[in-house]
Structures are given as C-alpha cells and as structure tokens.
Amino acid sequence: MTRTGAVASAAALTFALAACSPSNEQPTESAESTSTATAGTEETSTVTIAGNLQGAGASSQESAMDAWRAEFQNANAEVTVGYDPVGSGGGIEQFLSGAVPFAGSDGLLDASEYEQAVQQCDGDGGAYHLPMYISPVAVIFNIDGVDSLNLDAATIAGIFDGTVTTWDDEAIASQNEGVELPSSTITVVHRSDSSGTSENFTDYLEQASDGAWPYEASKEFPETSAQRVGADGTSAVVDNVTTTANSIGYADASRAGSLGTVAIKVGDEYVPFSPEAAANIVSASPLSAEANGENDLAYEIDRTTTDSSAYPLTLVSYHIVCSQYDDETERTLVTEFEKFVASEAGQQASATAAGSAPLTAELSAQITAILDGIAANA
Incomplete structure (x- = not known):
C-alpha cells in the first residue's frame, strides 16, 4: 500500500502538532470541511480539508489519541482519523513501508531506519520526530x-x-x-x-x-x-x-x-x-546528536539527573512524519492534524484524558513552523 493509499483509506491514526498556517489557507481539490488550530493562544489560520487519515504506533498515546481524534473530527466533519496502537516498533515498520503517513513512537529511529525513511519519504529530507506527548x-x-x-x-x-x-x-x-x-x-x-x-x-x-x-x-x-x-x-x-x-x-x-x-x-x-516532573526532565535534556537536522526534534533524555524536581523515567512520544509528501491532499491532512495536536487546545485535551505534560508554547510554535515547511510534490 502506498502512503497516499493509506491516507485515502479509513483506519487508524496517530500523532499531532501545533497550529494552522497561512500557507495552507487554499483548499485542496477534495476540500469540504474547515479546520482551525491554535499555537499557544493565537489562532493562526483556517484551512478546508476532507479525507481519511491513518496512523499506527505507540500504545502509550492511545488515551491521548482518542481525545485528539474526537476533537479534531468534531471540528472537521469530513475528516476521519484512525489510530492502531500496535506499539512503537509496529508503527515505525508501517511508516517505513508506506502503509501509514505518520507513526507514533516512544523511541527514536535508528541509523538504518533513518536511511529507510529517506527512501520512503519523497525528496531527500527523510523523516522528522515531532514530540507530541510527554508522560x-x-x-x-x-x-x-x-x-x-x-x-x-x-x-x-x-x-x-x-x-x-x-x-x-x-x-x-x-x-x-x-x-x-x-x-x-x-x-x-x-x-x-x-x-x-x-x-x-x-x-x-x-x-x-x-x-x-x-x-x-x-x-x-x-x-x-x-x-x-x-x-x-x-x-x-x-x-x-x-x-x-x-x-x-x-x-x-x-x-x-x-x-x-x-x-x-x-x-x-x-x-x-x-506531569510537572516529566516536563522538567525534558526541558533539561539536549537534542540527540543523531538527529536529522534542526527540524528533527529527537531528544536525548538525561536519566542521571540529581534534580529532585525532575522525574527521569519519562518518555517523549513522537509523531514521526515525512519532510515531504507526494501530494497536497496528503500533506494537508497530516500537517493540519499534527498542528492541532501540538496546539494549546490539543495539548490540554491530552492532559485531561491522559495526564500528560503539555508542550511549552515555544515548543508548540517550533513544531508548527516545521510543519509549515513540509512540502508536497504535486
């Protein structure tokens, strides 16, 4: 199954990010419903979208994903989102095979998986990790x-x-x-x-x-x-x-x-x-030296901290997305959903449903800017 086919077919979906962008204001050919997302407290744009979005991956995100999916679909009557909580390894496998356009993962791609992502994603940019769920x-x-x-x-x-x-x-x-x-x-x-x-x-x-x-x-x-x-x-x-x-x-x-x-x-x-102690350990941790450039927000969590305000047994669960997709409809479905997940409203939804630590406003805005830069071939 191609990644386009996965998006066009109903099923399971996963991860998310911050607020909608001006570059996405023009409707695609399949556009029929309206999506509004926020970064922090600012509404940044409205786009019109329709279609089915499918994702798979980390079961840790399941409660949060249920909340994200429900709220995003309520705001976008012509969009169906599904997510299969098969585990991080299964989600990465489906993403790298082109079965789903994004994966949820509590762990990072290894060197060989980064290489596979370059082959699977359109263009030379490969894949990015976007932190959506801190728990x-x-x-x-x-x-x-x-x-x-x-x-x-x-x-x-x-x-x-x-x-x-x-x-x-x-x-x-x-x-x-x-x-x-x-x-x-x-x-x-x-x-x-x-x-x-x-x-x-x-x-x-x-x-x-x-x-x-x-x-x-x-x-x-x-x-x-x-x-x-x-x-x-x-x-x-x-x-x-x-x-x-x-x-x-x-x-x-x-x-x-x-x-x-x-x-x-x-x-x-x-x-x-x-949640507060989990957020503190992420704030104190650097990005991985193996990250795929400045748009790949893959963290190297410091488990050896002696700061008692931090909880070092914390996972940062990511949505892994392509840096480029093969058509505009696919790109729009992925990026608009992810922008909602990263938004203040999306993060509050996961905090309420799953007790996760919300992203900071700065990190949410950074994720939104990365999503705005994701391109489509056609």
Whole structure:
C-alpha cells in the first residue's frame, strides 16, 4: 500500500502538532470541511480539508489519541482519523513501508531506519520526530495493602533482571521502613512486543542503575532471569499486573489506575511521577546528536539527573512524519492534524484524558513552523 493509499483509506491514526498556517489557507481539490488550530493562544489560520487519515504506533498515546481524534473530527466533519496502537516498533515498520503517513513512537529511529525513511519519504529530507506527548512511565505493582514504594534505579534493575526475587529482600526493605512486605516471589510483567516504552524504561535502567542493568536500551525487553510474563501492549501489561498478585511492571503513567506505584530515587530524594516532573526532565535534556537536522526534534533524555524536581523515567512520544509528501491532499491532512495536536487546545485535551505534560508554547510554535515547511510534490 502506498502512503497516499493509506491516507485515502479509513483506519487508524496517530500523532499531532501545533497550529494552522497561512500557507495552507487554499483548499485542496477534495476540500469540504474547515479546520482551525491554535499555537499557544493565537489562532493562526483556517484551512478546508476532507479525507481519511491513518496512523499506527505507540500504545502509550492511545488515551491521548482518542481525545485528539474526537476533537479534531468534531471540528472537521469530513475528516476521519484512525489510530492502531500496535506499539512503537509496529508503527515505525508501517511508516517505513508506506502503509501509514505518520507513526507514533516512544523511541527514536535508528541509523538504518533513518536511511529507510529517506527512501520512503519523497525528496531527500527523510523523516522528522515531532514530540507530541510527554508522560512519565510508572513502575506499577500489585501487593495487597501497599499503595506506594520507594526504590532506587539499581534495585528496580535487580528486580527486572532477576537478582532481586522476593518482595522482602533487604534491597527493597531498607528503602521502605515500616512497610509490611510479603516474602512472595516477584513476578515481572514486561512488554513482549517491540515497544518504545520498553526502550525508555531500559534506557533509564542502563543510565541510572550504576551498572546493575547489564543490557543496552532496546525496544525489545531482554531475556532476563526474573520470573516474568510478557504482554503485548500497554493495556495487556496493566491487566496482567492487576490480575497477578505480587507482580511488578511498567506502563505509561496515565494507565496506572489504582495499582501501586514506585517513587524513584533522584539525588537524595524519592520522586513520585507527575506531569510537572516529566516536563522538567525534558526541558533539561539536549537534542540527540543523531538527529536529522534542526527540524528533527529527537531528544536525548538525561536519566542521571540529581534534580529532585525532575522525574527521569519519562518518555517523549513522537509523531514521526515525512519532510515531504507526494501530494497536497496528503500533506494537508497530516500537517493540519499534527498542528492541532501540538496546539494549546490539543495539548490540554491530552492532559485531561491522559495526564500528560503539555508542550511549552515555544515548543508548540517550533513544531508548527516545521510543519509549515513540509512540502508536497504535486
């Protein structure tokens, strides 16, 4: 399926960005409905669009995507948006094959995937990462009568690697005085699919555990010696932890629900997850040295910070888009949806639905300018 065919067919869609631009004010041949987006609080333009937009990728964004999709479709009666939460790896695979015009991913393209994007996207510009969803990753657990625990990165690494196997292990008990911990064996629940959430989680363990995590960051959870269960997608991880006594897992914090959660050690303090702490770690992190030029907003998150106002186990979930599309209708559908996602209204929708940290006004405006520069061949 070509990328144009994916846009013209109904299905699943994903990510977004800031406000509509004057360059898009002329309707396309298929234009029938009106879209208005905002950057910060300023309305920048109105464009007329119609068609079907399809995306696929990170399941962490599912709640936010439902909110973005509903609001964008309410404002654009002739547009259908769909999104298939197959996981970051699956979304990237579909994007690089031309099956969808954008992908959602909690992880970054690697060098070979950047090269594939140059071949798949029209022109020589390849693909860009646009940060749309900033959210803490929660370490979730199910221990009867326990709602929260304090753990440092080395202990979390030991649990997920299988060197810490029971809840009353001294490594856990010493950080949780007064908490009644069972002697039960810990069951680790991890993602079995290719997952950007796994990549962020393992990147945190690799960077912050002082060598206790012997694996490289990866979308695929490694073959550790822990008693463990693999689950396909965020919902399945949460369901397995919910139904398995004395289990532990990791998931986008918006899906933690009533499960117990971990406050992770940052510097000398234990920091619970929050949107504000997640936003702080992104603000303090540089762009990746491997980024595809100044329009590729791929962040290198600093997991080793000692600033207790920051939560280093944070994912930045991206919408990966082409720097150029093969026709104007396709370009307009992608960029107008993404502008809405990045807008103040779009970010408030995801904050309400999923507890995410809204983009700053400056980042939203930067994303909008990048989207305005995306071209079409015809």
